[in-house]
Amino acid sequence: MIELDNVAYSYGGGELLSGITFDMQPGSFHFLTGPSGSGKTTFLKLCYGALVPTAGHVRLFDRDVRGMTRDDIAMARRRVGVVHQDVQFLDHLPVADNVALPLTVSGRTKIDELANLKELLSWVGLKSRADALPPELSGGERQRAALARAVIMSPDVILADEPTGNVDWEMSQRLLRLLVELNKMGKTIMIATHDLALIRAAKTQVQARVLRIANRQLQLAGADL
Amino acid sequence: MKFTPSDMLSMLVGDPQADRMVPPTGFTARLTVITAAIMAFLAVFALALSLAAGRLADRWGEELARSATLRISAPAEQMADQTAAALRVLETTAGVASARALSDDEQRALLEPWFGPDVPVDTLPIPQLIEVIEGDPGFDAQGLRLRLQAEVPGAVLDDHTRWRRPLVEAASRLRLLGWTSIALIFAAMAAMITLAANAALAANAQVIAVLRLVGARDSYIAQAFVRRYTLRALSGAGIGMLAGLIAVALLPAAQAEGGFLTGLGFTGPGWLWPLIIPPLAAVVGFVATQAAARRTLRELS
Ligand SMILES: Nc1ncnc2c1ncn2[C@@H]1O[C@H](COP(=O)(O)OP(=O)(O)O)[C@@H](O)[C@H]1O
């Protein structure tokens, strides 16, 4: 579904990532770890077509991103749920509308999908906050709203960039449980994090592989975590 | 960048949903509407000027091309003979469609504005006028003058050209100036809307990024802005046009003679012309915002 073939990326200076080859298997659960500034966010952006590799090839659903138009990328985004590192919303619209945004922009506003929305909001525990505006939400609520927004289109893949970055341990466990549940429903998950405790906690619930970015390369981390 | 009038129409009637995606803005919105209104108001006057100048140029141009006057000054007893002789000459001149001596009543009507209604035309030594209607092709004025000199010594041919041509030229220039002003007004409106749209796009960078992230296509994102500015240009121009029409309607009525200044305004179906200003403003708003949005969106990942 997402394939990187000998990919390198540079923002203009030296190469931040180089020689990265990775094939995301359907149904897998990955953690992506590495020190701050090592390129985790950059790697995820390559995975959802926000960045085009400076060398090598990235294929989204069997199409090379270099040959995709902006509209093609937009269509691919509907199949990849992304939880951004700095989650952003349309601050003038209530939470429910924000969560339903992917449906709205793709013209899918049928009744049954709106019923889905209610279910989804209670699944992430935001049912009572449906009418709140995003700036009124706590950090954990924002992360959960972002997760709900990422999954409402029922995407094949969910990429989450530091989803537990600004929340307490309790909340990060709750978010992790949601992601594990999604994986059990067949979704492919990749979580970028430098929170090793989170990874350890996950390993008790799901078969997760850990990738580490070190020296510009992507390595499969051993069982030492 | 491609769009058709039907795109524009479907955008105007459909999907106010996209419009909700961008937070409402009070001040710049009003500013855009007001500026569009002012531009439309000015456009109404420029249009009135162009149409009036056009009418003047056409009328004078037409008369210039078609008619001439023969003036016969002679002692009273020779007047009838010379008039008859002149008419004979005219009848046999190639390029003269018809020639006709004006009656006393007609001459009195011509003199009335200067001397009042009770001119004793028959007792005054005023010249006899003969109206000459030119055929197609017209006559050779110089040749006609030579023939008249020989046969009707008291006749002077005034083919109007000498004094009217510069006026017709001036009127044509004025018309051109009017249309140029209209073009400039719309260009300024396009520039103003581009600036406003650019400001809105910059102010809503986060909105655009979020929409892009959740899989909105560029056309959808652009639509939110384009719809807004098209409607603002349309409504502003509508208001400005109405105000302009009222102002023109309140101008003093034109006199029958149609002096230039008093003739400024619309006549008959000419009143329909200003109705194209609001749709034209909408098209300008649509194109300008579409271009601005596409430019901004292309730079995003
Ligand atoms: N848009 C950008 N332009 C230039 N440099 C960038 C940009 N985004 C990130 N970087 C740099 O790339 C490096 C990796 O960033 P990032 O992928 O965000 O790492 P991580 O998510 O692992 O913290 C950092 O040094 C960062 O400063």
Ligand SMILES: [Mg+2]
């Ligand atoms: Mg990061």
